[in-house]
Amino acid sequence: MKRKIISIDEEKCTGCGLCVPGCHEEAIKIIDGKAKLVNDVFCDGLGACLGECPEGALAIEERDAEPFDEKLVQDSIARKKQKDTPSQHSKSATQNLNVMSQAGGCPGSAHAAFERKAQAIPGKAQAGEQSSELTHWPIQLHLVNPAADFFRGKDVVLAADCVAFASGNFHVRFLKGKSLAIACPKLDTGQDEYIEKIRRLVDEAKINTLTVMMMQVPCCRGLMQIAQAALQKATRKVPLKAVVISIQGDVLSEEWV
Numbered sequence: 001m002k003r004k005i006i007s008i009d010e011e012k013c014t015g016c017g018l019c020v021p022g023c024h025e026e027a028i029k030i031i032d033g034k035a036k037l038v039n040d041v042f043c044d045g046l047g048a049c050l051g052e053c054p055e056g057a058l059a060i061e062e063r064d065a066e067p068f069d070e071k072l073v074q075d076s077i078a079r080k081k082q083k084d085t086p087s088q089h090s091k092s093a094t095q096n097l098n099v100m101s102q103a104g105g106c107p108g109s110a111h112a113a114f115e116r117k118a119q120a121i122p123g124k125a126q127a128g129e130q131s132s133e134l135t136h137w138p139i140q141l142h143l144v145n146p147a148a149d150f151f152r153g154k155d156v157v158l159a160a161d162c163v164a165f166a167s168g169n170f171h172v173r174f175l176k177g178k179s180l181a182i183a184c185p186k187l188d189t190g191q192d193e194y195i196e197k198i199r200r201l202v203d204e205a206k207i208n209t210l211t212v213m214m215m216q217v218p219c220c221r222g223l224m225q226i227a228q229a230a231l232q233k234a235t236r237k238v239p240l241k242a243v244v245i246s247i248q249g250d251v252l253s254e255e256w257v
Helices: 070-084 088-101 170-175 191-203 218-233
Strands: 002-008 028-031 034-037 058-064 155-160 179-183 209-215 240-245 251-256
Touching: 002 034, 155 170, 155 218, 191 209, 191 218, 209 218, 218 240
Parallel strands: 155 179, 155 209, 209 240
Antiparallel strands: 002 058, 028 034, 240 251
8 A cells, every 4th residue: 555654865864863762663773874664564654753863864755565553563662671671770770871772873873861960979079070960962063953852942052172171160160951062163064064953953942042162262263153153044033152261271251142
């Protein structure tokens, strides 16, 4: 029978795995570094996974395919859960790893959100061990998905790659309670894609504010130019802050623009 079903352009697919958790029927898997439709009967053709692909490799087509079988889907998911359920004593230790590995492919590209807990050991921060304030993964702008829940309605920091290394209190002062993306305006390619992703953060994720953090070196100013170009294309308006960090880690300027 002819029906609507997912189509995957393997030339565009990078194997990032973001589409896998977006398919609730588990019809997509990463095989040999590419997203594959593992069984026609698992795909309902509704396209819930389409918005998860940052490369535009997914589409809906109409072709001959076996009918969607919800019972087979549920049976398959139940078997997988039974097989993958960890013992009680190992659940907490493997929680973050499981979240990142479910998408298959490169774990570094799989998206994950996690909660930050209060400092568990009294005096630990004073001893020089500061907890991370990072709430999600990945953070590199080429890899982030603007539709991810951890960006929706959030204050977002867009930081140059070197900022966190130069600024000793980056996590406490600038990152706490915010979502993060990083980029290098001098070395990164595909900056038109950066502009589009930031536009989507503004228009689709409806972020609250955008803070651009740059080093004092002239080439780093390109990050602000990328952000401003994105905001000009966006239909929504959000407050934009510029923060400049010296190569010795001092805050040279911090202002809304």
